[in-house]
Amino acid sequence: MIITLSLADSAIHSALSHNTTMITVNVDLGDRAYPIHIGPGLIDDTACFAPHITGSSIAIVTNTTVEPLYGERLRRALAPLGKKISTVVLPDGESHKQWETLNLIFDHLLLQHADRKTTLIALGGGVVGDMTGFAAACYMRGVPFIQVPTTLLAQVDSSVGGKTGINHPHGKNMIGAFYQPQAVIADTATLRTLPPRELAAGLAEVIKHGLIADAGFFAWIEANIAALNQCDDAAIIHAVRVSCEIKSRVVAADEREGGVRAILNFGHTFGHAIEAGLGYGEWLHGEAVGCGMLMAADLSQRLGLLDAAARERIVRVVAAAHLPLRAPELGEARYIDLMSVDKKAEAGAVKFILLDGVGHARITGVDDAQVRATLAASTQH
Amino acid sequence: MIITLSLADSAIHSALSHNTTMITVNVDLGDRAYPIHIGPGLIDDTACFAPHITGSSIAIVTNTTVEPLYGERLRRALAPLGKKISTVVLPDGESHKQWETLNLIFDHLLLQHADRKTTLIALGGGVVGDMTGFAAACYMRGVPFIQVPTTLLAQVDSSVGGKTGINHPHGKNMIGAFYQPQAVIADTATLRTLPPRELAAGLAEVIKHGLIADAGFFAWIEANIAALNQCDDAAIIHAVRVSCEIKSRVVAADEREGGVRAILNFGHTFGHAIEAGLGYGEWLHGEAVGCGMLMAADLSQRLGLLDAAARERIVRVVAAAHLPLRAPELGEARYIDLMSVDKKAEAGAVKFILLDGVGHARITGVDDAQVRATLAASTQH
Numbered sequence: 001m002i003i004t005l006s007l008a009d010s011a012i013h014s015a016l017s018h019n020t021t022m023i024t025v026n027v028d029l030g031d032r033a034y035p036i037h038i039g040p041g042l043i044d045d046t047a048c049f050a051p052h053i054t055g056s057s058i059a060i061v062t063n064t065t066v067e068p069l070y071g072e073r074l075r076r077a078l079a080p081l082g083k084k085i086s087t088v089v090l091p092d093g094e095s096h097k098q099w100e101t102l103n104l105i106f107d108h109l110l111l112q113h114a115d116r117k118t119t120l121i122a123l124g125g126g127v128v129g130d131m132t133g134f135a136a137a138c139y140m141r142g143v144p145f146i147q148v149p150t151t152l153l154a155q156v157d158s159s160v161g162g163k164t165g166i167n168h169p170h171g172k173n174m175i176g177a178f179y180q181p182q183a184v185i186a187d188t189a190t191l192r193t194l195p196p197r198e199l200a201a202g203l204a205e206v207i208k209h210g211l212i213a214d215a216g217f218f219a220w221i222e223a224n225i226a227a228l229n230q231c232d233d234a235a236i237i238h239a240v241r242v243s244c245e246i247k248s249r250v251v252a253a254d255e256r257e258g259g260v261r262a263i264l265n266f267g268h269t270f271g272h273a274i275e276a277g278l279g280y281g282e283w284l285h286g287e288a289v290g291c292g293m294l295m296a297a298d299l300s301q302r303l304g305l306l307d308a309a310a311r312e313r314i315v316r317v318v319a320a321a322h323l324p325l326r327a328p329e330l331g332e333a334r335y336i337d338l339m340s341v342d343k344k345a346e347a348g349a350v351k352f353i354l355l356d357g358v359g360h361a362r363i364t365g366v367d368d369a370q371v372r373a374t375l376a377a378s379t380q381h
Numbered sequence: 382m383i384i385t386l387s388l389a390d391s392a393i394h395s396a397l398s399h400n401t402t403m404i405t406v407n408v409d410l411g412d413r414a415y416p417i418h419i420g421p422g423l424i425d426d427t428a429c430f431a432p433h434i435t436g437s438s439i440a441i442v443t444n445t446t447v448e449p450l451y452g453e454r455l456r457r458a459l460a461p462l463g464k465k466i467s468t469v470v471l472p473d474g475e476s477h478k479q480w481e482t483l484n485l486i487f488d489h490l491l492l493q494h495a496d497r498k499t500t501l502i503a504l505g506g507g508v509v510g511d512m513t514g515f516a517a518a519c520y521m522r523g524v525p526f527i528q529v530p531t532t533l534l535a536q537v538d539s540s541v542g543g544k545t546g547i548n549h550p551h552g553k554n555m556i557g558a559f560y561q562p563q564a565v566i567a568d569t570a571t572l573r574t575l576p577p578r579e580l581a582a583g584l585a586e587v588i589k590h591g592l593i594a595d596a597g598f599f600a601w602i603e604a605n606i607a608a609l610n611q612c613d614d615a616a617i618i619h620a621v622r623v624s625c626e627i628k629s630r631v632v633a634a635d636e637r638e639g640g641v642r643a644i645l646n647f648g649h650t651f652g653h654a655i656e657a658g659l660g661y662g663e664w665l666h667g668e669a670v671g672c673g674m675l676m677a678a679d680l681s682q683r684l685g686l687l688d689a690a691a692r693e694r695i696v697r698v699v700a701a702a703h704l705p706l707r708a709p710e711l712g713e714a715r716y717i718d719l720m721s722v723d724k725k726a727e728a729g730a731v732k733f734i735l736l737d738g739v740g741h742a743r744i745t746g747v748d749d750a751q752v753r754a755t756l757a758a759s760t761q762h
Binding site: 178 | 436437480484487488491492494496497498518519520521522523544546549551552555556557558559637638721722727
């Protein structure tokens, strides 16, 4: 069995531990295996961090939005470990996911004389996590790091699986590395401070996990979308847990995306084109993926893989999550051009992730005419 | 046995092959194993490249010095493979081993719509090889690459072992990755166009391999230094082969430099300080290492590890290779500060690679007073 699920042994979590309901999902990657701890209040939990930090110093990487909310609490939790702790605060937003910002991390580490055993801690959303992970992969050719995701999107998606990197003006996530963290510590209580748009963006990836791999989970989302929208504790913990289980299982089967892992990109081929076409940061990543999933569903229906009723269910749940339904009008040629640099493309031929019914994904090339029909339909609602 | 040595099977090398004296050293790294082919004229040898290129396109990365010498010949050798071939020409020199230059490679790859199976070929010296390897490690989170080293330093050192990266204003090779090539194709005839300073810089690493691991090879270098200085074919092939064997054996034992691999940095702790202190590019890397080895030998003698006669042999061979003997006067404090950011440092304590007699290295911390004595002695000859 690839994934093992267990309530954490309360003996491990000493008196310092604030909660006894922590859930752990283990990502089984051999000598790169790591645990994802999920629960409210974990950011204050010294014992949760302790086993994963071996060197004598810690560098926290966060951004201007998250630092005032959680920086001091995290430093307080880490203080009993007796390490040298420093913090670097990056500007916030997808538009800063690029070299100049990454270099602020390197500047900081070198000025702090950070060594090969310094642990980087990514405190924030997907952008902070991706950049911190890539900085950890490259600094002195690799130092350890821990993800502390504070957005739903990062908790259910970007902090799981080891994809790290930055954007290039010609393509999203084009420069990066596969690099696994020592641990992911997902404090679900931090999601309560999330703006509604960011919560919705995270729900897009939750919905994606149901659509590509688990029809039962998709049905659960349909039934609980109101509770998720309200950030209900139990609903959120379940959504994060099942999402991490699904993603971990796929990643463990194909760490470097040679094959099946590509199904996690459902909605992303169209979504990346939307993000790049509008300029990174205009739409949130999850918003673009939400709309991209509808486009992929439209394409799946055109190819006879998905029936109208199933597609209707998808549109309804994406709408209920308050995600955009209509694709921006970039022009057909621009969409095609942007999609041709997709990392899944080979020799210029774009591969699409489509749905073979709810809960089943397939990877396939598609006739240009069908793609154009989807583009035309998706920008006209 | 970690390293296997074999004359290439002539059946593999078809009628296209120009030579039958190619030597192959295999680097045994499990699923990242790769061959180093050594011989004159290999750059024209289509059959030598063929098995290592699987995708539909090739991007050659070279610099303004090497492109006019070998660019066209390499493209002619690759043409029969029927791939799309493009070339990106970087500015030449260690001072360009930094992000802006690396980004020229990414710009080129994205404009060419290079995909995940595009093979990068590094045609040039250590700087081109390190940057191309790092670009290959990061582009779309990893594409294949081949090293075609055209300097002695690159053939005996930087193209073997998978260290890739760029410099940061605060430290050399601070940003990088461990990333192995598909193959190294070392055409020893290309060394005939090498300026004398660059040949000497390469000899520094050849001498290093003898000093840290093989007293017999060191004695061979002493006896053949004149032939090496004249770039004699047989002498150079032997020096490249034994250097690659020694380095491969050390790398196979410790790919990510957790322990023994650090002995390859003999002369580099002082050498990196010289390079950074003078500004990258002022001294060649090999020149700084040559001088750094003398400083490390001085320190070894001070600690009673190396006798005066052995140290004299080292000084004589470094002098005979036309390498600088006297360290630049950066000031003691600046040396100490520059060495404290060395990647081998942990929690601020610098580790030194010292000689326990010729042919044997050891890694150790050293009293500051002894280091200061070496610094004082090495800048006053």
